[in-house]
Amino acid sequence: MEAKVTRRKFLQISGATFAGAAIVATSNRVVENAFSLSGRKKGIVKVPSYCSLCFWKCGLIGYVKDGKLWKLEGNPLDPLSKGRLCPRGSGGVGQHYDPDRLKAPLVRISSRGDEKWKVTTWDEALNYSAKKLMEIKDKYGPQSIALFSHGPGGVFLKHTLKAFGVKNITAPSFAQCRGPREVAFELTYGEIVGSPERTDIKNSKCFALIGSHLGENMHNTQVQEFAEAIERGANIIVVDPRFSIAASKAKYYLPIKPGTDTALLLAWINILIEEELYDKEFVNNYTHGFEQLKEYIKPFTAEWAFVETGIEPDLIKETIRELARYKPSSFVHPGRRVNWYGNDVQRIRAIAIVNALLGNWNRRGGFFKPVKMDIPKYPYPPYPEANYEVVYNPNSRFPFAGEEEGLTQGVRSATITGEPYPIKAWVVYGTNLIQTLPNPSETLEAIKKLEFLLVIDVIPNEIAMWADVVLPEAIYLERFDELNISPFRVPFVGIRQPVVPPPHDQKDGWWIARELAVKLGLEQYYPWKHIEEYLKYRVEAAGLSYEQLKKDGVILGNEQPIYVEDGLKLEFPYTPTQKIELYSTQLAEKGFSPFPTYERPPEPPPGYFRLLFGRVPVHTFSMTQSNRILMDMVEENEVWVNSDVAVSLGLSNGEYVRLKNQDGKISNKVKVRVTQRIRPDCVYIYHGFGHTSKSLKRAYLKGASDSELITHYDLDPIMGGTGMNNNFVTFVKE
Ligand SMILES: Nc1nc2c(c(=O)[nH]1)N[C@H]1C(S)=C(S)[C@@H](COP(=O)(O)OP(=O)(O)OC[C@H]3O[C@@H](n4cnc5c(=O)[nH]c(N)nc54)[C@H](O)[C@@H]3O)O[C@H]1N2
Numbered sequence: 001m002e003a004k005v006t007r008r009k010f011l012q013i014s015g016a017t018f019a020g021a022a023i024v025a026t027s028n029r030v031v032e033n034a035f036s037l038s039g040r041k042k043g044i045v046k047v048p049s050y051c052s053l054c055f056w057k058c059g060l061i062g063y064v065k066d067g068k069l070w071k072l073e074g075n076p077l078d079p080l081s082k083g084r085l086c087p088r089g090s091g092g093v094g095q096h097y098d099p100d101r102l103k104a105p106l107v108r109i110s111s112r113g114d115e116k117w118k119v120t121t122w123d124e125a126l127n128y129s130a131k132k133l134m135e136i137k138d139k140y141g142p143q144s145i146a147l148f149s150h151g152p153g154g155v156f157l158k159h160t161l162k163a164f165g166v167k168n169i170t171a172p173s174f175a176q177c178r179g180p181r182e183v184a185f186e187l188t189y190g191e192i193v194g195s196p197e198r199t200d201i202k203n204s205k206c207f208a209l210i211g212s213h214l215g216e217n218m219h220n221t222q223v224q225e226f227a228e229a230i231e232r233g234a235n236i237i238v239v240d241p242r243f244s245i246a247a248s249k250a251k252y253y254l255p256i257k258p259g260t261d262t263a264l265l266l267a268w269i270n271i272l273i274e275e276e277l278y279d280k281e282f283v284n285n286y287t288h289g290f291e292q293l294k295e296y297i298k299p300f301t302a303e304w305a306f307v308e309t310g311i312e313p314d315l316i317k318e319t320i321r322e323l324a325r326y327k328p329s330s331f332v333h334p335g336r337r338v339n340w341y342g343n344d345v346q347r348i349r350a351i352a353i354v355n356a357l358l359g360n361w362n363r364r365g366g367f368f369k370p371v372k373m374d375i376p377k378y379p380y381p382p383y384p385e386a387n388y389e390v391v392y393n394p395n396s397r398f399p400f401a402g403e404e405e406g407l408t409q410g411v412r413s414a415t416i417t418g419e420p421y422p423i424k425a426w427v428v429y430g431t432n433l434i435q436t437l438p439n440p441s442e443t444l445e446a447i448k449k450l451e452f453l454l455v456i457d458v459i460p461n462e463i464a465m466w467a468d469v470v471l472p473e474a475i476y477l478e479r480f481d482e483l484n485i486s487p488f489r490v491p492f493v494g495i496r497q498p499v500v501p502p503p504h505d506q507k508d509g510w511w512i513a514r515e516l517a518v519k520l521g522l523e524q525y526y527p528w529k530h531i532e533e534y535l536k537y538r539v540e541a542a543g544l545s546y547e548q549l550k551k552d553g554v555i556l557g558n559e560q561p562i563y564v565e566d567g568l569k570l571e572f573p574y575t576p577t578q579k580i581e582l583y584s585t586q587l588a589e590k591g592f593s594p595f596p597t598y599e600r601p602p603e604p605p606p607g608y609f610r611l612l613f614g615r616v617p618v619h620t621f622s623m624t625q626s627n628r629i630l631m632d633m634v635e636e637n638e639v640w641v642n643s644d645v646a647v648s649l650g651l652s653n654g655e656y657v658r659l660k661n662q663d664g665k666i667s668n669k670v671k672v673r674v675t676q677r678i679r680p681d682c683v684y685i686y687h688g689f690g691h692t693s694k695s696l697k698r699a700y701l702k703g704a705s706d707s708e709l710i711t712h713y714d715l716d717p718i719m720g721g722t723g724m725n726n727n728f729v730t731f732v733k734e
C-alpha cells in the first residue's frame with residue numbers, strides 16, 4: 001500500500017493559504033489573460049456570494065483588486081463553507097479568466113457537430129430561439145419540447161418553459177446520481193436524505209462509507225467534518241474495491257468485490273438481529289415489519305456473504321459489531337452517486353434498514369433532522385395546464401421515478417423512438433449531456449432527430465458542439481441568481497451576486513430566461529424586471545433585510561432542535577404505516593420485493609476488467625477541464641491498474657494505452673497508473689476527462705472519457721436510474 005496521505009495534504013480545504021498557492025502558481029497566466037474590467041475602483045473590494053463549482057453551494061468572499069478578480073475565500077459566516085473553500089472553489093478564479101469561454105451568442109452555420117457558428121447579437125439569437133420554439137409548439141404541441149437543467153441557475157429558465165406549457169423537465173441528479181438513495185429513504189422513512197446530506201459525521205463515533213470516497217468527493221462541509229472525525233479518532237469503516245483516500249484514514253478497510261455490497265449489508269442485518277445487537281426499543285416503537293425481516297434475513301450469514309463479497313466472515317462480523325457498539329451515534333453513509341448496478345434502490349434500502357436497526361434517525365452522531373429557512377415563494381401567476389403524460393416514464397413503467405428531476409435518459413429514448421410521442425426540441429441548461437448520460441452515441445442519435453437544440457452554457461463543452469444556438473451565460477461570479485436556502489444544521493439563506501462583471505457579451509441566466517419569456521409572449525410571468533426586485537421581495541417577505549444579506553452574503557435563522565436528544569419528536573407521518581418501513585408496503589404493492597434483494601453482478605469476460613470511476617479532488621465532472629488553474633493541478637486522468645495485473649500484461653507506470661470495452665468501443669489514450677490500491681478485477685478512472693470539443697483548447701483529448709466506455713447501462717426497475725458500473729474494459733497498447 002502507498003504511504004498514508006497526511007491530513008493537511010488530504011484535506012486541502014484551507015481557504016486563504018490554498019487560494020494563494022493556486023494563484024501564485026499560475027499568476028503569469030492569469031495576468032496575461034486578465035480582462036480589463038471597467039467601473040471598479042482602485043484597491044481591494046470584497047463581495048460575498050456563493051460557489052457554483054459543484055452543488056454544495058458554499059458561501060464565499062470574492063476579492064477584487066484594482067477592478068480585477070483576485071482570489072476567492074470561504075465566507076466565515078456561512079454554515080456550509082465555515083470560511084473555507086475546497087480546491088475547486090478556490091480555483092474558481094480560473095473560470096472567470098478561462099480564455100476558451102463562450103463569449104457571445106452563436107448560431108450554427110454548418111452541420112451539427114462541426115463547431116462552426118456565426119457570432120450574433122442577443123436580440124437575434126433570442127428572436128430566432130423563440131421563433132423555433134413557437135413553431136415547434138404550434139406543430140407538435142408543448143409536449144414536444146424538453147428542458148434539461150442542472151444546478152440552481154436553471155430556476156428561471158424552468159419558470160419560462162413551464163409558463164410555455166413544458167412539463168418534460170429533467171436533471172441528471174436523479175437517474176445518474178442520487179435518485180435510488182432518495183427513493184429508498186423515502187420508502188423506508190418517508191423522508192429523503194437530501195443535499196447537503198443529513199449524516200452527522202461531525203458527532204459520529206463510528207461510520208461506514210460504502211463507495212462514498214470523501215476526500216476525493218470534495219463536498220466541503222462533509223470533508224471538513226470527516227477530517228475532524230479522523231482527528232478525534234472516530235472509528236471509520238470503508239468498503240471500496242479501491243483503497244481510496246478515505247480508506248487510508250479508516251480503522252477497517254473492506255476491499256469488496258464490486259457490485260456485491262448488498263450481500264455485505266444483508267449479512268450485517270443478519271448479525272445485528274441474530275446477535276441481538278439492534279436497538280430494541282427503537283425497533284419496537286418505530287419500525288414496521290421486524291418479525292418478517294427476522295425470518296427473511298436468516299439465510300444471509302457472514303459465511304454466505306464471504307462467497308459473494310470476498311470479505312472474511314470475521315471482518316464482516318467485527319465491523320457490524322463496531323457499528324452496533326456505538327449506536328445510535330453510528331451510521332452507514334447512504335452514498336450520493338448511487339446508480340451503480342441497476343438494482344440500487346434495493347441496496348440503499350438495505351443501508352436504510354441497517355441504520356434503522358442502529359436506531360440513529362434524528363440522533364446525534366447518526367442522521368440529524370435538517371432545518372430550512374422559511375422564505376416565501378414569489379407570487380407568480382399559475383402555469384397553464386399541461387394535460388399530457390411526461391414522456392420519460394410512459395405508463396409509469398418505473399413506479400418510483402422522480403417527479404421533480406425526471407428521467408433524463410427517458411427523454412433521450414423518446415427522442416430517438418418518437419414513442420410515446422415525438423420530442424422535437426431540447427433546451428439544455430448547465431448539463432453536458434454528452435458526458436453526463438451513459439452511452440453518448442445514443443445521445444447523438446437523439447440529437448440528430450431534433451429540429452432545434454438550444455444550449456446555455458459557459459464554455460464550449462461537447463453539448464454546445466451540437467447546438468443550433470449557443471447562449472453564453474455569465475459565470476456564477478459575475479451574476480445574480482436564485483437564493484440558496486439549503487436544508488442544513490441551521491436555517492440560513494445565501495445570496496449570489498456579481499463579484500465582477502462578465503468580461504464579454506455574456507448575460508445572467510435570469511436575464512436570458514426573462515428575455516426569452518418576453519419574446520415568447522409570456523411577459524406576464526415576469527412581474528419583476530430585474531432579479532433584485534425578485535430577491536428583495538422574497539427576502540423581505542421572510543422578514544429579513546435584503547441589504548444585510550447583500551452585505552454579509554448569508555443570514556442565519558434561529559437554531560432549531562435537529563436531534564431527539566434536544567427535544568425533537570420522532571415521527572414518521574409520510575410512510576403508509578407511519579413507521580419506518582423495514583418491510584416496504586409500497587414496494588410490495590407495486591410487485592417488488594419488500595425486503596432488499598441481492599443479485600450477483602455479471603462477471604467480466606476473460607481478459608477484461610470492470611470499469612469503475614469517480615471523482616478527482618480538483619475537478620467537477622466535465623465542467624472544470626477548461627479552468628487553467630485546476631488544469632495546472634490535474635491535467636488528465638489516469639487508469640488505475642493493479643500491480644500484479646500490470647506485471648502480467650506488461651503494462652508500466654506512465655505508459656499510454658487505450659481502453660476497449662465489451663462492445664468494442666475504444667477510448668482516447670490514457671496514462672497507466674500501476675498501484676496496489678485497487679483490486680485485480682477492476683480498473684478506475686476519474687470522470688470528466690477525454691473532451692472532444694476542439695474549442696476547449698486546453699482540455700481537448702486530455703485523458704479518457706468514462707462516459708464513452710459506458711455503452712451498457714442497467715435500468716433500476718423501481719425508479720429508472722441508469723446503473724453504469726457493469727462495463728468491462730481491456731487494454732490496447734499504443
Ligand atoms: N471533487 C469532486 N467532488 C465531488 C464531485 C465532483 O465532481 N468533484 N461531484 C459531487 C457529486 S454530484 C456526487 S454525486 C458525489 C459522488 O461521490 P460518491 O457518492 O462518493 O461517488 P461514488 O461514485 O459512489 O463513489 C466512487 C467510489 O466508489 C467506489 N466503488 C465503485 N464501485 C463500487 C462498488 O461496487 N462497491 C463499493 N463499495 N464501492 C465502489 C469507487 O472505487 C470510488 O472510490 O461527489 C460529489 N463531490
Ligand SMILES: Nc1nc2c(c(=O)[nH]1)N[C@H]1C(S)=C(S)[C@@H](COP(=O)(O)OP(=O)(O)OC[C@H]3O[C@@H](n4cnc5c(=O)[nH]c(N)nc54)[C@H](O)[C@@H]3O)O[C@H]1N2
Nearest residue numbers: 150176177337430431432436456457461621622623687707
Ligand atoms: N460517466 C459518468 N457519468 C456521470 C457521472 C460519472 O461519474 N460518470 N456522474 C453523474 C453525476 S453524480 C452527476 S451529478 C452528473 C453531473 O452532470 P452535469 O451537471 O451535466 O455535469 P457536467 O458534465 O459538468 O456538465 C455541466 C455543464 O454545465 C456547464 N456550466 C457550468 N457552470 C455553468 C453556469 O453557471 N451556467 C450554465 N448555463 N452552465 C454552466 C458546464 O460548462 C458543463 O457543460 O453526471 C452524472 N453522470
Ligand code: SF4
Nearest residue numbers: 051054057058086089
Ligand atoms: S464544495 Fe467546493 S466546489 Fe463545491 S460549492 Fe463548495 S467550495 Fe464550491
Ligand SMILES: [Mo]
Nearest residue numbers: 173177178337
Ligand atoms: Mo451527483
